Amino acid sequence: MKRKSKSFWQMPVSPARAVSVALTGLLVLFSIFAIGCRASLERMAHRETEKRPVSQDSRYFAYPDSELVMESGHDRWAAKLTEAPVRHQNKSERPEFRNSIDFYGKIRVGYEFAGKTEFGDVYVVFIEEAQKQRELVPIVLEGKDKMVVERKGLKIQIRKIRA
Secondary structure, eight states: OOOOOOOTTSOOSSHHHHHHHHHHHHHHHHHHHHHHHHHHHHHHHHHHHHHSOOOGGGGGOSOOSEEEEEEETTEEEEEETTSSEEOOSSTTSOOEEEEEEEETTTEEEEEEEEEEETTEEEEEEEEEETTSOOEEEEEEEOSSOEEEEEETTEEEEEEEOOO
16 A cells, blocks of 8 residues: 655645744744844944953942033033042042032032942032031932032032933
């Protein structure tokens, strides 16, 4: 008794089955292509980050590309928050990042970096007016622009550095 064998490459009996087999094959090819593209993009991004010079001090910050901006009328002052660290004689201690400026000899505004947390970078901004008590404003920078305070025409904000 001779049996008729079906060839593997033989066309399926139902047209719906043929379409389903073709779509499955296309889906497999598309998945392989997408995985290859993603891996290629990840390699390119990794190479780009390796090329950028990294400041020794940026390891202390979650968001090292931030600045404190103070505006009053037409005057504007901006300070990169990772600049001007105060270095201690003992090299094992963490440097302190702080700065301040006087506006018109009446208001003194400054900041001090408190530390990096899982929530972002923590800063303390202080505002001193002549013959008034110093005001402290704690800020947690989460990578988005933040308005710290606005009063008497003086705006203070922490924001990402604009390229």
